[in-house]
Amino acid sequence: MKRFLVLTVGLLLLSLGSWIGWKTISRAQNRRLVLTGSSTIAPLAVEIGRRFEALHPGLRVDVQTGGSSRGIADARRGIADIGMASRRLKTSEKELLVHTIARDGICMVLHAGNPVSSLSDSQIVGIYTGKIQNWKEVGGKDAAIFVLNKAEGRGTLEVFLKFFGLENPSIHADAIVGDNEQGIKTIAGNPNAIGYLSIGTAEYDQKHGVPIKLLPSHAVQASTETLAAGTFPISRPLNLVTKGVPSGIAKTFIEFCQAKDVHDLIKAHYFVPATR
Amino acid sequence: MTSLRPTTSSPPRADVFLVFALRALAVVASGIVLLILVFLLLESAPALEGIGLTRFFSDASWHPLSDRFNMMPMVFASLAITFGAILAAIPLGIGSALFCRYYAPPKLASLYRALLQLLAGIPSVVYGFWALVVLVPVLFPSLLAGIVILSLMILPTVALIADASLAQIPLEYSHGSAALGLGRWSMIRGVLLPSARRGLVTAILLGLARAIGETMAVLMVCGNVVQFPKSLTDPVRTLTANIALEMSYAGDLHRSALFVSGLLLMGLVVLLVAIAEGLSRGKIYA
Structure with missing residues (x-):
């Protein structure tokens, strides 16, 4: 009986310890790409991100919602690598670079x-x-x-x-x-x-x-x-926005979002891929 | 009478282990319920603080994106649809059980029971789709359509549990009443139904619980307009449908308000269980 208890507690502690260890290691290793903004784009971005992570081991794509305005503000202030905005940019926001990935x-x-x-x-x-x-x-x-x-x-x-x-x-x-x-x-x-x-x-x-x-x-x-x-009136672009010309992993991710590889994901969310 | 306790001073190892395992399982089961409650409270805390409890009762309507959070029409709809469904399912379900047990020839009874079991196993989305294609074009999305489909869904639950509880009545009861010269119906009404009361209440309770928690079928046939229905043909939205409809697209306070729907739903279920428990106890010992 006692042995059984000791064994259980020991196993529990062991698994807890290894879980914490694994968490710290994986966090240290991971590079992160942060996307924030439109809750319309977020579910799509999560799925594209998952596919992107599979191609780039050690990278984590972190998608947070909060509305298009938050995406634009975060991209502007550099809090997010990429902002998501499901609307056209206002003239006051024109200094951001727009990458349309799909239309809704x-x-x-x-x-x-x-x-x-x-x-x-x-x-x-x-x-x-x-x-x-x-x-x-x-x-x-x-x-x-x-x-x-x-x-x-x-x-x-x-x-x-x-x-x-x-x-x-x-x-x-x-x-x-x-x-x-x-x-x-x-x-x-x-x-x-x-x-x-x-x-x-x-x-x-x-x-x-x-x-x-x-x-x-x-x-x-x-x-x-x-x-x-883009001629049908009741529509909106689904945009990724960046502060300045994207570089590094952000650039690769945006190109991946616009490539044919993710058209199936875009269509699965009832959007149409943007024609460039 | 022999005591259930073993007479030896130290119980066998296997028993100790069994008791330990059973206690652990009991703790896990009740722990899960508590965890769910704590989780609901934590998730709805931002809404309870940011919006305030009273506004869930007093706001003009439910338009969370326009900062209006009245949930009362949905509480009413949940209750109306549940009680409507159970009122239809009780006579049908208990009637089916009585037919199975006391009137049908054995072959027909077992066939009918198998049919009820099949009915209980149909997934609710399938009921929903059927209702959407068959019921809704006739009844329109309405409270009535919801009550009809829900009563069909809980009928097998009520019937099967009622049947099982009738089966547990000692044979001596029916033999005794037959010996007293009671007819079949007098025997059922005077002896068998009262002695199966506890089981029948359980049957109704489980039917109620399934009805109030049902989501997909209700979502598909009720129309989901948040309002107090003026008639049976008005569309309504239940608390469960509200969560399923809006959860995947809700953020911040709106999301948290949906957890308040969940909390309200849990409160309703607790209330129903408490009432049913009280009713069945009172009658048994009165």
Whole structure:
């Protein structure tokens, strides 16, 4: 009995000791690349970072969120090696160097059976704020509009609100969905629904026979091509920013983010790789 | 009667080890619950300090990014959906158990039991997807759709545990009541159901716990609009759905506020368990 106890305690101490030792050694060995900023880019940056770490043993890519503004501020002050910003830079921030790695865009989506083929910005605002309640007011059938919104914190919600100049509390939704896939299922099952989705996902599902319709914006077709080309209006660039021309490991990382090797990761997050 | 304690002065080695191991496991099990509670408290501390407890009850709405943190509609929705589901599942579940045990021919009963076990094993996402494709186009995303899918999900839990607790009633009870000339229904109502009360309460309790903790299916069919529903057909958002919807994209205070949802949820479960315990005790000893 006693021997058993001694053995257990001994083993525990041993493993604790080796864990602490391993931690200190690995921390001493590691070089770190620090990225801070946009929570839209962060999940993608984490995955790219993981792949990058595998190629560069002994390097740790440290990704922290806190919003695009923090990313820009940190890059400026040199706290972060690279800042992440999911918006265009303001003129006051132009001294930073921008490296676009991908584009994120959303489009309005209807059920394929809905006769409405385009909506103006003000009509969309009217629908989402509850001023327009019936499809016949915008040239459709006599049926109540079923409005779909996204949960707070989602990148697509942020793009949508910013583009149409809306505040989330003023939106009257009939349902709130989480991810794009749930949104698509809901619209495909309801002929009177309207929602907005990531263009990448919406296009993929439409090509695979899901009965949805992607609405153009400002007469520009919603597709991954127009998004990649930068002509589709409801979109934003996903940028890495650096103070001055990057060098060393930061330069290698940015080049890695823009290379074909990570296009699969970018697409998996429903973004489109930026065409240079 | 012989005592359970061994009569020799020193118990066998194997027993000592067993007791030691069982105690250790008990400590681990209760330790995990405590750790979860401590973790929830730590993670929600920034929100409790930065926002203040009262604002979770008094704010205008739940729009964490616009600094509004009212969770009461979600607490209400969680309770409404749970009680709706259990109200539907109790008669169906206990009815199924009674049918299995006392009315069905043995072959049919075992087939039916196997079917219930299968139903209990279906993952909740599958229920959710089915409801999204079949229920939602008819009922729309609503409180009602949530209640329907949840009652289906907890039905097998309630039925199987009720069935098991009916099986534990000593055979003498039914023999005795048959000898007194009671009919089948009088026997069930007067003798068997009351003596299985403890097990039936457990069945209902586990059903309740599963219902209040259910996330994916509810997230898919309830519409997730944060509001007090005016009717059964209004969309609602439960506390669990709130966490699942927003956690992966939340930062800072918003994230911490979601842990407060978790804390509230834990509080609700503790409350339900306490009430159920109290109810079953009171009736047994009264």
